[in-house]
Amino acid sequence: MRRISMVLLLVVTALFCLATGAYAASKITAIKAFLDGDIKFVKDGVNWQPTDSKGNEVLPITYNGTTYLPLRVIADAFNIPVKYDGRAKTISLGNTEGVSDNQNVTLYAKQMKTEYSASAYYDVIDKKQLVFGGHQYNGAFAVTASSSEIYYLKVDFGQKYNSLHLIMVGKANMKFKVYNGDKQQLTDEISLVEGEVKEVDVDLQGSQFATIYTYGADTSNGYPLVYILKDSYVK
Structure with a gap:
């Protein structure tokens, strides 16, 4: 339940992973946020540093008193499959086998x-x-x-x-x-x-x-x- 709650809390951070051109879409809103290098993470009782797929350090973002990490980082850390359909702008979490890019199953x-x-x-x-x-x-x-x-x-x-x-x-x-x-x-x-x-x-x-x-x-x-x-x- 803790893992599911964390993922649901951080789903909204997926917008930080979208291509730059997506900001032209009507539902994208520009915000002012801060990369916070002072925040430390503990995962399953062990110190943990968020990294991207290439092993590069990822800093959390602080916005309006809430801390965010890219959805991909969290999904990979907890072995949760994630799939993004850029055309439909839809993120699928969990089992994505058999799911095509246009969301046909x-x-x-x-x-x-x-x-x-x-x-x-x-x-x-x-x-x-x-x-x-x-x-x-x-x-x-x-x-x-x-x-x-x-x-x-x-x-x-x-x-x-x-x-x-x-x-x-x-x-x-x-x-x-x-x-x-x-x-x-x-x-x-x-x-x-x-x-x-x-x-x-x-x-x-x-x-x-x-x-x-x-x-x-x-x-x-x-x-x-x-x-x-x-x-x-x-x-």
């Missing part, structure tokens, strides 16, 4: 969880299996499709989102539908052509879950796989 992100009802399920990382449409993908969730609407893959995004850009590839001709966590249908029936990449935008309507039913496949020679590519993203 892909299925590569660690918070993504899956459950399934199928004869087989794979978390595919073998890139040799993931070349579709002349493009190399790096990861996918793969489940088997059935002839009827009984097999599914459910993805838990970790929080609620408004939209899902879904990228799928079937190893045979088949169809799919997307439902939310309350089994409410979010899409019409959509066809997959064997080997072709299909991209669909799904209105999640503020859902934390998407359940993808795959069906209509020819199962006479076994249950074909369908790949839900991890380049799919929510926002």
